[in-house]
Amino acid sequence: MVDSATAQAPGFHRFTVGAFEVIALHDGVITRDRPAGFVPNASDEEVGEAFATAGMPRDKLTITFTALAIKTPGGVVLIDTGLGDGGPPGTGTLTANLAAAGIQPGDVKTVVISHFHGDHIGGLQLKDGTPRFVNADLLVPEKEWAFWMDDAKMEAAGEAAKGNFGLCRKIFGPVADKVRKFAWDEEFLPGFTAVRANGHTPGMSAIRIASDDGVMMFVADITNNPLIFARHPDWQAMFDMDPAETITTRKRILDQAAAEKMRVSFFHAPFPATGFIVKTGTGYEFLPALWTAS
């Protein structure tokens, strides 16, 4: 039972793209000590300074998680699932916020996955393996599937990376024959087109969402917090599997967003994680969209 006298306003935020209604869904936040080597190609002093300039403590790393649900004429589409019920304290709030927006997991018609990291796929199942979005088709990037479901790639991976290969098997194994794979540049659902966004992972896809004269892009993890990595587009994050490709992808997509003055949604920007990109002399500024009541 939610106590209206003390509860925070629910973590969803609606906006429109043409005839689609888009709902940003907060899946929580974690804060920990900023790891040494969070940005492998910048000094600790430079990184701390960038954190301070962004209004954050120098030595703490806060990561937020925001997925999207889109109400389309063909049903509700969910892009990425959050961490589910197996993540650290303070996470896994996606389904509660979805419910606050009037949508139950069984109402979701399609789940689209941008890439196979645990904060994007973890919510597909409960911890015990029970599927969560029981009426949904599952669509994933073909190159992401090809990489993470390849046993030879798993064997070749370092110990640290093996965990994510295992998670992919736990989550996708039971539904492998039902998963639909999409290619970059494919309009895999009416109005939804996959955009090449590899680097962070080998098959990551941004999703271009278009309806009538409205257009936006879910840019997934082309940056961790854009207050750091859009402002410093040449900085790598320790989570990026191919740092050079990550940076090429980041600049291509941010350039496009700035040129088209197109709304973007990040997975790791401060909630509601949606806004616009402006190019500056040295990088890019993420400008949160105005919160509106309707």
Add this chain to the structure above:
Amino acid sequence: MVDSATAQAPGFHRFTVGAFEVIALHDGVITRDRPAGFVPNASDEEVGEAFATAGMPRDKLTITFTALAIKTPGGVVLIDTGLGDGGPPGTGTLTANLAAAGIQPGDVKTVVISHFHGDHIGGLQLKDGTPRFVNADLLVPEKEWAFWMDDAKMEAAGEAAKGNFGLCRKIFGPVADKVRKFAWDEEFLPGFTAVRANGHTPGMSAIRIASDDGVMMFVADITNNPLIFARHPDWQAMFDMDPAETITTRKRILDQAAAEKMRVSFFHAPFPATGFIVKTGTGYEFLPALWTAS
């Protein structure tokens, strides 16, 4: 009746300052053509460029309204009331958002007014003159009262300004003997101290709010949108009655906020209108605080 399948998340946002719970309350938003002379001391081209850099259309002026309610051991304190039910379409949502946060107008123990413009005092009454916060003490800046309630000042004012003198009489006339006036630097309630912030109006007060080791400042209208006027601290806005004093006040308070790394809440920043100030080479950046779920 709110339809949870379509309604926006309610326009309130909670955070804490020591033992106080602070609730940002959205009172709506208006958008109109940007008036010629919105910034009297900058060219139309410069202003349009600043709007574009802030991710906004060059030729549209959007103004948002965000008041604060604070739950203290002594009861609920409301700082500024929004426009009430007499404002333009899209405004006057404060009491609905207050109710969504679990507070009825009759629960408000104290109303504090920063200055006497209609978007700050309009909500004290319904359009027909019925008082709204029937159980609340009303506290106002003494210098603001002295100016706006002075008939000689009203006689001397231009036609455009006379309207606001009239509004002050309509609103404060019936309760004139019950209004309590506070001075700058006075702690007028436990934890609430008035801060000199004149310029925008002759008696405007920012409010420093302190509890335990927490501190923040409601900075009222030391800027209109800080994305424009904190970045360009020497720019006047057409709403500022004493432009030179406005700018002196703005810099003093923003310098203090930056030096103390103190949370601030603006009345006219994008909702939830709260964050931190960082000094740059040319001005100040407003960095929205991270949205948190608890």
